[in-house]
Amino acid sequence: MTVLSIGLLYGAVTLLVMFAGVPIAFALGAVATLFMIMFMPGGSVDTITQNVYEEMASITLLSIPLFILKGAAIGRSPAGQDLYGALHAWMQRIPGGLGIANVFACALFAAMAGSSPATCSAIGSAGIPEMRKRGYSGGFASGIIAAGGTLGILLPPSITMILYAVAAEQSLGRLFLAAIGPALLLVALFAGYAMWRFRREFRDAQLLYAKAGTHSELLRPDTLTVRDKFALLPRVLPFVVLLTGVMIALYGGYATPSETAGLGAVLALALIALIYGVWTPRDLKPILLATLRESTMLMFIIGMSLLYSYVMSYLHISQSAAAWIVSLQLSRWVLLVAILFLVVILGFFLPPVSIILMTAPIILPPLKAAGFDLVWFGVIMTIVMEMGLIHPPVGLNIFVIKNIAPDIPLADVMWGTLPFVVLMTLSIVILCFFPGIATWLADAVMGR
Amino acid sequence: MSHGLDDVEAADPTVLATGPVGSAERVVDAINHIVVIVSSIALVIASFVLTYSVVVRYFLKISTDWQDETSVFLIIGAVFMSAAAVQARRGHVGIEAITVLLSRRANRVRLFLVDLISLMFCTYFAWKSWVLLHEAWVDNHHSGSTWAPPLWIPYSLMTVGMVLLSVQILLQLAVALERRKSVP
Numbered sequence A: 001m002t003v004l005s006i007g008l009l010y011g012a013v014t015l016l017v018m019f020a021g022v023p024i025a026f027a028l029g030a031v032a033t034l035f036m037i038m039f040m041p042g043g044s045v046d047t048i049t050q051n052v053y054e055e056m057a058s059i060t061l062l063s064i065p066l067f068i069l070k071g072a073a074i075g076r077s078p079a080g081q082d083l084y085g086a087l088h089a090w091m092q093r094i095p096g097g098l099g100i101a102n103v104f105a106c107a108l109f110a111a112m113a114g115s116s117p118a119t120c121s122a123i124g125s126a127g128i129p130e131m132r133k134r135g136y137s138g139g140f141a142s143g144i145i146a147a148g149g150t151l152g153i154l155l156p157p158s159i160t161m162i163l164y165a166v167a168a169e170q171s172l173g174r175l176f177l178a179a180i181g182p183a184l185l186l187v188a189l190f191a192g193y194a195m196w197r198f199r200r201e202f203r204d205a206q207l208l209y210a211k212a213g214t215h216s217e218l219l220r221p222d223t224l225t226v227r228d229k230f231a232l233l234p235r236v237l238p239f240v241v242l243l244t245g246v247m248i249a250l251y252g253g254y255a256t257p258s259e260t261a262g263l264g265a266v267l268a269l270a271l272i273a274l275i276y277g278v279w280t281p282r283d284l285k286p287i288l289l290a291t292l293r294e295s296t297m298l299m300f301i302i303g304m305s306l307l308y309s310y311v312m313s314y315l316h317i318s319q320s321a322a323a324w325i326v327s328l329q330l331s332r333w334v335l336l337v338a339i340l341f342l343v344v345i346l347g348f349f350l351p352p353v354s355i356i357l358m359t360a361p362i363i364l365p366p367l368k369a370a371g372f373d374l375v376w377f378g379v380i381m382t383i384v385m386e387m388g389l390i391h392p393p394v395g396l397n398i399f400v401i402k403n404i405a406p407d408i409p410l411a412d413v414m415w416g417t418l419p420f421v422v423l424m425t426l427s428i429v430i431l432c433f434f435p436g437i438a439t440w441l442a443d444a445v446m447g448r
Numbered sequence B: 001m002s003h004g005l006d007d008v009e010a011a012d013p014t015v016l017a018t019g020p021v022g023s024a025e026r027v028v029d030a031i032n033h034i035v036v037i038v039s040s041i042a043l044v045i046a047s048f049v050l051t052y053s054v055v056v057r058y059f060l061k062i063s064t065d066w067q068d069e070t071s072v073f074l075i076i077g078a079v080f081m082s083a084a085a086v087q088a089r090r091g092h093v094g095i096e097a098i099t100v101l102l103s104r105r106a107n108r109v110r111l112f113l114v115d116l117i118s119l120m121f122c123t124y125f126a127w128k129s130w131v132l133l134h135e136a137w138v139d140n141h142h143s144g145s146t147w148a149p150p151l152w153i154p155y156s157l158m159t160v161g162m163v164l165l166s167v168q169i170l171l172q173l174a175v176a177l178e179r180r181k182s183v184p
Helices: A003-019 A024-039 A042-056 A061-075 A079-091 A097-113 A116-133 A138-153 A159-168 A172-212 A226-251 A257-276 A281-314 A317-327 A332-347 A352-369 A374-388 A396-404 A410-433 A436-446 B019-058 B067-081 B083-088 B097-101 B104-138 B152-182
Strands: none
Touching: A003 A024, A003 A281, A003 A317, A024 A042, A024 A281, A024 A352, A024 B104, A042 A061, A042 A281, A042 B067, A042 B104, A042 B152, A061 A079, A061 A097, A061 A116, A061 A159, A061 A257, A061 A281, A061 B019, A061 B067, A079 A097, A079 A116, A079 A226, A079 A257, A097 A116, A097 A138, A097 A172, A097 A226, A116 A138, A116 A396, A138 A159, A138 A172, A138 A374, A138 A396, A138 A410, A159 A172, A159 A281, A159 A352, A159 A374, A172 A226, A172 A257, A172 A374, A172 A410, A172 A436, A226 A257, A257 B019, A257 B067, A281 A317, A281 A352, A281 B019, A281 B067, A281 B083, A317 A352, A332 A352, A332 A374, A332 A410, A352 A374, A374 A410, A374 A436, A396 A410, A410 A436, B019 B067, B019 B083, B019 B152, B067 B083, B067 B152, B083 B152, B097 B104, B104 B152
């Protein structure tokens, strides 16, 4: 059989098994094993477990469960509500300040917890009811939280970035730094939109009041005093210290990324014990169980995705597919758009971890040949996958919002997230014109 | 994508079957319960080991050699050993787009086939893990680092974890067959 026919068969069998509903990890492992038996030399399949073990036994990859532990510890404590409350108090005078406070709270929380659904759930469970109480429409409120939550896979310590670093053989420290500028750009775009949309809803409420005398909560001024504002700070500061402390440990050369993960988890557990009194085995059980469940599921997908890529590479499928893409001699921007389109389509069905590990061997060589900086591309790819978290049909964050605010109709949530999908697309265009937004900080800290 | 707890995927997993299958389920449940507690502790220990590594290297100026590998063993062990517990709650995610297109009966058949494919793969992987463990034990394989711990440690955790996972899926198939018998 030719490489082309083996490649097509490999893709077709994978789609069939996955769409039948076999768990992603087992589907990838089973297809890879089957093709090893059928098309690779006799002894190859004997090393299957050694392959998986050696791929997984990387301390960088195994830092993922510890980052999840840190996120679960913070995510399941009242830290999200405190953070949100403090930001709200300090931003109340800005038009749309409540919405902006939610965007900022999502960004800060995402940077501490490193998970999109956890951010949505922690900030949204306090933020959405408050925004709605203050007259924000359900769609607008849920859009802010769903989009703000996606920053969890972009801001360090993003699990998506860790996997991209492994798959693309790029420096993790550089990738983490490269994500900060674009994340701030997204925060600025989201906050700008929140302010604009608030003004529009405010104007409509004023018109309605003038016409029919209906008083909207949007028109009620905030009444928090300076004392109230300062009273909220002590509960938030330790978490901000944790965030900066972990970053200093990593970039100050004190700790490797995996040690940072361990240190972050220990500090997060210590903080929730000291501030919220969460330390008994009964308190810690849900945190540890959630961590274990997510880590095991994710690490199995990662291990089997790596086996799947190994077989794809051994059978020359990835190299041939990459060479074919290069031979098309597409202009570099057409190539980029086509690849991002592929990522969007895959995002309908697969979690970011599988997309990265399965496609990296095929899409990265052509991108490199076209002269794209792979660290920059890692950021762009992550933003595209962020979009996958808030657009149908998968849109994980949409369903998280549906869980915490079940009375907002699904259609409203989806319409509410749409402007944010547009803003993310706009950020990608901006990053194409000004790649320095991503690369500047990484170059400045780590050299070119 | 599903997170594995909808009704077509599993009748309430907390309701145990009766008879020999039910007894086997109770035994595996009890093992999973213990494994989950030990694995959780292993994750926390791994965090402390890595934190210790930072502290002794930068504050006490002592070189570190065993910390990374110990953490790898602890985390790999936790991941493989708790795979069965995650499977018991249908926590290994899959694409469930097709479920809405099929009838309840067709979905039961589909789920049975899905479990069968999963079982075949996991059993094969468990067997190959055992072969790897046996080789590592007999030939006294060690890791290539300066600390060089024996590799039978992580391989045995991988093997036991995969055997447990296979037994868990086998039980889920047995429960599905039992339920089929009891449904008129």
